[in-house]
Amino acid sequence: MNNLNIKENDLSELALTETVGNIYADNAKMSIRNADVYYGEKQAIHNISLDLAQHQVTALIGPSGCGKSTFLRCLNRMNDTIDICRVTGQLMLDNDDIYAKDLDPVLLRARVGMVFQKPNPFPKSIYDNVAYGARIHGLTNNKTELDEIVETSLQKAGLFNEVKDRLKEPGTGLSGGQQQRLCIARTIAVSPEVILMDEPASALDPIATAIIEELIDELKEKYTIAIVTHSMQQAARVSQHTAYFHMGKLVEMGKTEDIFTRPEHKLTENYITGRFG
Numbered sequence: 001m002n003n004l005n006i007k008e009n010d011l012s013e014l015a016l017t018e019t020v021g022n023i024y025a026d027n028a029k030m031s032i033r034n035a036d037v038y039y040g041e042k043q044a045i046h047n048i049s050l051d052l053a054q055h056q057v058t059a060l061i062g063p064s065g066c067g068k069s070t071f072l073r074c075l076n077r078m079n080d081t082i083d084i085c086r087v088t089g090q091l092m093l094d095n096d097d098i099y100a101k102d103l104d105p106v107l108l109r110a111r112v113g114m115v116f117q118k119p120n121p122f123p124k125s126i127y128d129n130v131a132y133g134a135r136i137h138g139l140t141n142n143k144t145e146l147d148e149i150v151e152t153s154l155q156k157a158g159l160f161n162e163v164k165d166r167l168k169e170p171g172t173g174l175s176g177g178q179q180q181r182l183c184i185a186r187t188i189a190v191s192p193e194v195i196l197m198d199e200p201a202s203a204l205d206p207i208a209t210a211i212i213e214e215l216i217d218e219l220k221e222k223y224t225i226a227i228v229t230h231s232m233q234q235a236a237r238v239s240q241h242t243a244y245f246h247m248g249k250l251v252e253m254g255k256t257e258d259i260f261t262r263p264e265h266k267l268t269e270n271y272i273t274g275r276f277g
C-alpha cells in the first residue's frame, strides 16, 4: 500500500503512522481507527488502525511486550478493569462505538468474549461453568432451555462427548486442554459475535494444542476471531490475516500467507525468520 523506504533495523521509521499491507477488510466485523492506549503516562499502543474481517481468524503477533494483549483487551473493554489504563480512538463493533458512554461493558463482553492464556474455569461444576453467563444474562426461561444451551455450547467447543457423563463434577478436575475448551464453551454459551483469544494454547501440550487449533478453524464459521500467539507456526496454521506488532505499533498487516512468505517490512521479516523476538 505504502511504498516506504526503510533502512534495515531503523526503528525511528516506526514513528510513521502508516503501515504496509492491507489493514482494511471488505467485510469488517470490528474496525479500529487511531487507537492509543496509555498506562498512566506510558503509552503502550500508538495509533493503531485495523479491521477484523467477519468469520475469519486474525492473528496478532510480535515480540513480548509489544502490546498484543493490551490491544486485544481494548476490543471488549477489559482494559476498563485496569485503573491506570486509558484508551482513545474509534473502536467499532459493526455500527456500535464500543466506548460510547451508554454502552454497557458487560453486554459488550457477551458480544465480544475472551479466552485467556491460562484456563480459568470457575470453582463450580462443568455444567455451571457453561450455564453461568446464560443465567446472568437471563437467556433462558427454564431448565430445559438451559440444559440445551449447555449441551450445544459444549458440543461446539468439542468437549461434550468427553464430559457428558460428569456434568456435575468440578470443571477444575479436567485436564488443561479440556479446561480451555470448557472456557471456550462458557464463552460460546452467551452467543458472542467475536471471540478474542490471548495465547489460548500456550499452557497446553501439543495434542491439546492441535485440538484447540482445529476448534478455532471450526469456530470461525460462526464467530469472528482474533488470536494472540507467540507461535508463528500457530499463526500460520489458524489465521487468514496476520498483524505484526512492534513496540506498540502496527508494522504490517495482510493475508497470513503473504506476511509469512513475503513480508513487506524488514522488522516483520526479522521476526518471522527468528532474528529477534
Ligand SMILES: Nc1ncnc2c1ncn2[C@@H]1O[C@H](COP(=O)(O)OP(=O)(O)O)[C@@H](O)[C@H]1O
Pocket (backbone or CB within 6 Å): 039, 044, 062, 063, 064, 065, 066, 067, 068, 069, 070, 071, 082
Ligand atoms: N496492567 C499494566 N500496567 C502497566 N503497564 C502494563 C500493564 N499491562 C501491560 N503493560 C505494559 O504495556 C506494554 C505492552 O504489554 P502487553 O500488552 O502485555 O504486551 P504483549 O502481550 O505483546 O506481551 C508493556 O510495556 C507492558 O509492560
Ligand SMILES: [Mg+2]
Pocket (backbone or CB within 6 Å): 068, 069, 070, 228
Ligand atoms: Mg500478552
